[in-house]
Amino acid sequence: MAEKLKGKAVADAMKEELTKRVEALKAKGLTPKLGIVRAGGRPDDLYYEKGATKTLGAIGVEVEVFAYPEDVDQATFEKAMTDVANNKEINGILMFSPLPKQLDEPKIRALIPVEKDVDCMTQAGAGKVFSDDVSGFPPCTPTACMDLLKFYNIPLSGKKAVVLGRSMVVGKPVAMLLLRENATVTICHSRTDNLEAVCADADILIAAVGRARMVDEKYVKAGQIVVDVGINEDPDNPGKYCGDVNTAAVEGVVEQISPVPGGVGSVTTIVLCKHTIMGCEAQNA
Amino acid sequence: MTAELIRGPVVEKAIRDEIVKEVYEIREHTGKRPGFSIILVGDNPVSRTSAADKEKMAEELGYYSVVNNFPATITQEELIAVIGKYNNNKEIHAIRVQLPLPDYLDERRVIEAVDHHKEVDALHPANMGNLILGEEETYIPIAPLACFKLLQFISYDLNGKHAVVVGRSNIMGKPMSVLLLQQHATVTTCHSRTTNLSEICRMADVLVVAIGRPQLVKKDWIKPGAVVIDVGLNRVGDRVLGDVDFEEVSQKAAFITPPGDVGAMTDTMFMLNTLESFKRNL
Numbered sequence: 235m236a237e238k239l240k241g242k243a244v245a246d247a248m249k250e251e252l253t254k255r256v257e258a259l260k261a262k263g264l265t266p267k268l269g270i271v272r273a274g275g276r277p278d279d280l281y282y283e284k285g286a287t288k289t290l291g292a293i294g295v296e297v298e299v300f301a302y303p304e305d306v307d308q309a310t311f312e313k314a315m316t317d318v319a320n321n322k323e324i325n326g327i328l329m330f331s332p333l334p335k336q337l338d339e340p341k342i343r344a345l346i347p348v349e350k351d352v353d354c355m356t357q358a359g360a361g362k363v364f365s366d367d368v369s370g371f372p373p374c375t376p377t378a379c380m381d382l383l384k385f386y387n388i389p390l391s392g393k394k395a396v397v398l399g400r401s402m403v404v405g406k407p408v409a410m411l412l413l414r415e416n417a418t419v420t421i422c423h424s425r426t427d428n429l430e431a432v433c434a435d436a437d438i439l440i441a442a443v444g445r446a447r448m449v450d451e452k453y454v455k456a457g458q459i460v461v462d463v464g465i466n467e468d469p470d471n472p473g474k475y476c477g478d479v480n481t482a483a484v485e486g487v488v489e490q491i492s493p494v495p496g497g498v499g500s501v502t503t504i505v506l507c508k509h510t511i512m513g514c515e516a517q518n519a
Numbered sequence: 520m521t522a523e524l525i526r527g528p529v530v531e532k533a534i535r536d537e538i539v540k541e542v543y544e545i546r547e548h549t550g551k552r553p554g555f556s557i558i559l560v561g562d563n564p565v566s567r568t569s570a571a572d573k574e575k576m577a578e579e580l581g582y583y584s585v586v587n588n589f590p591a592t593i594t595q596e597e598l599i600a601v602i603g604k605y606n607n608n609k610e611i612h613a614i615r616v617q618l619p620l621p622d623y624l625d626e627r628r629v630i631e632a633v634d635h636h637k638e639v640d641a642l643h644p645a646n647m648g649n650l651i652l653g654e655e656e657t658y659i660p661i662a663p664l665a666c667f668k669l670l671q672f673i674s675y676d677l678n679g680k681h682a683v684v685v686g687r688s689n690i691m692g693k694p695m696s697v698l699l700l701q702q703h704a705t706v707t708t709c710h711s712r713t714t715n716l717s718e719i720c721r722m723a724d725v726l727v728v729a730i731g732r733p734q735l736v737k738k739d740w741i742k743p744g745a746v747v748i749d750v751g752l753n754r755v756g757d758r759v760l761g762d763v764d765f766e767e768v769s770q771k772a773a774f775i776t777p778p779g780d781v782g783a784m785t786d787t788m789f790m791l792n793t794l795e796s797f798k799r800n801l
Contacts, residue, residue: 348644357652361644364651364697365689367627370644392714400700402652413687413708418719420707421700427679432705 236485239461239492241378241500244385248504249293255511256294259518266514267296268352268506269324271315273337274304279330282503286328289503295510298324304334311337315345325517326352326510349517352509354407363407366414369516371509376408378501379440379461380415382492388438388459391416396436398422398429398449398478404442404463412440429453441478450483460484460491463498522747522772523673527665527780530672531787535580538787538794542581545801553797554583555613555639555789556605560598560624561591566617569786573615576786582793583610591621598624599632606634612800613639613793636799639792641694651697658795661788663695665781666727666748668788673774675725675746677702683723685709685716685762686730691750695727716740733760738767747775752782 259266268290270283287297300314311333318324327350333339343355351359354373362370371377383390395417399405405421412419422432423443433439433453439460441449446466454460464478477494485491492498546552555577557570570586577584587601605611614637620626630638635645641660649657659667670677682704686692696708709719711730720726720740728736729750741747751762761778769775 357648357654358644359648360651361647361649364647364693365642365644367644392712394719406651406697406700409708410693413693413710416710416712418707418709418713420705421696422705423700423703425679425703426705427681432681 236460236488237490239382239386239459239490239497241382241492241497244382244501245504247385248381248501248508252293252504252508252511255515259511259514260294262518264514264518265294265296265323266325266511267298267323268326268328268510269298269300269318269321270328270330271300271302271318272330273302273306273311273334275301276330282330286503286506290507290510293507295507305336306334308337308341312342312345315342319345319347319350322517324350325513326350326506328353328506329355331355350513352506352513360402360407363410366410371512372407372411373403374502374505374509375404375463375498376411377505377509378498379404379408379463380411381501381505382461382498383438383459386490388490390438393417393437394420394435395438395440396420396422396433397440397442398433398453399440399442399444399463401442401444405440408440408442408463412438434458443478445478446476447478447480449479451480451487454484454488456487456489458488460488461498462492462494464494465499522769522775524769525669525673525748525774525776525780527669527776527784530668531784534668534787534791538580538790541794545798546581549801551797551801552581552583553612553790553793554585554610555615555793556608556611557584557586558598558601558605558614558616559586559588560593560617561589561621563617570617573786573789576790580790582790585611591623595624595628598629602629602632606632606637609800611637612796613637613789615640615789637796639789639796640690642690647689647694650694653701658792659698660690660694661785661792662691662729662750662781663698664788664791665784666695666750667698668784669748669776669781670725670746673746675774677704677725679703679705680724681705681707681722682725682727683707683709683720685713685720685726685728685736686750688729691729695729699725699727728762730762732762734762734764736763736768738764738771741768741771743771744773745771747772748781749776749778750781752779 348358363372395412400423430452442463462477462479468474468476635643639658641658646657682699687710717740727748733753749761749763753760759779
């Protein structure tokens with residue numbers, strides 16, 4: 235039976251390390267702070283905001299929410315983002331996306347300074363991930379994948395990593411981060427010929443396709459490590475979430491697998507915290 | 520089986536003819552022409568030759584060009600001020616700062632000082648970001664652009680095909696991988712640390728090699744019928760060798776580029792991107 239790569243152990247270890255970094259900053263009179271900017275309030279976003287505020291707070295990182303009504307106009311929201319961008323006390327900015335339709339989202343994203351772009355929402359941030367320029371932050375979810383692999387000492391150099399999914403939020407950035415660790419990286423997707431065989435050829439399979447339980451025993455092989463990044467509404471249990479991997483079908487075959495829930499998702503908020511702390515360190519260096 | 524050749528000079532000639540025609544027509548209507556600036560720092564003979572080649576080509580194609588060669592005493596601030604001047608110059612649509620710069624200059628800061636609309640090599644983070652995001656407001660770096668023109672020339676449909684890119688540089692391997700992905704290929708990016716490189720190359724329907732090791736890729740690395748694009752340009756003695764063993768591999772591939780052909784297209788690709796920048800500002 236496959237070993238479970240649980241996120242909690244990763245998150246706990248990171249929390250301990252980050253708490254020390256915050257203490258070092260506080261000794262210098264600095265408190266890292268995340269600014270959350272939003273227009274309206276979708277239940278999912280509010281839930282995330284509440285969780286992030288609690289998690290970051292426990293590590294000593296402040297969160298300030300800049301909430302505007304859903305019908306906010308462009309000029310007001312641009313001014314709000316510019317103020318947060320120029321606010322020296324704020325080290326990282328998170329904006330919930332998509333914005334309401336009346337707002338020009340690309341224009342607003344471009345107002346986020348790349349050094350505060352802790353979840354890679356800007357073009358320049360994406361460019362830096364792509365060129366291994368470590369002054370930019372990769373998005374939180376792919377970084378959480380990498381932190382999970384690192385915590386469990388999974389070797390990457392020279393290994394075949396297959397990324398299923400090519401989104402800008404997970405697939406492409408995680409491919410770039412795997413390449414940085416010297417893995418041989420294949421990105422496959424819905425149009426791939428022989429998709430199952432391509433996935434089964436992997437030493438490490440990253441499932442980030444966004445389809446509930448799509449990855450079954452045909453996509454895997456013995457000895458494989460599977461990281462499940464999917465968060466899908468569970469078609470069989472309304473109100474519950476499930477991953478891209480059919481765990482019951484593959485856990486008898488593969489070596490290790492990250493569960494959903496309780497895997498990558500439990501690390502993502504800690505990554506947001508880490509990036510905010512890194513922002514504070516870099517901006518005050 | 521003997522591979523059909525995809526000849527760089529043939530493809531390049533067709534593109535240059537198109538450019539000349541287009542530049543002439545636009546100039547007839549608007550009186551405007553594309554222009555670029557090349558900035559050199561220090562005394563690098565390779566960079567100087569490359570700049571001179573581009574000036575010559577500019578003349579042939581009807582472009583305006585200006586080359587500045589600064590001594591390796593220019594300060595970072597002075598260099599950035601020069602770039603700022605060209606950023607604001609409406610006659611200039613592309614600014615190339617020739618790399619590598621002398622060590623005392625911060626290459627990243629210098630590149631980021633170029634207005635990204637005029638940074639046609641797509642090294643600026645905003646252009647790289649737009650490239651990976653699939654936005655149109657970017658440029659395709661010149662070496663991958665040449666590869667695409669070659670694939671277009673044989674009307675190759677990448678949809679669902681397995682493309683293997685050997686090499687992961689920021690100017691070639693990585694952008695090439697992203698672009699192949701945008702054409703719906705399945706893409707594997709390999710590099711010097713890849714284990715079983717030959718086995719992975721053998722899976723490729725399209726193999727793009729840019730790793731800078733003369734004649735690394737052999738016949739038994741090739742899937743019969745594959746398309747092989749060799750970006751390598753290795754000077755060994757007085758010969759130019761590709762990264763692919765051309766003699767051997769051309770007996771097994773369906774299509775192959777002769778050694779040096781892709782590299783020889785890059786100046787024309789620079790002109791193509793400069794023209795693109797010019798047209799966006801008309």
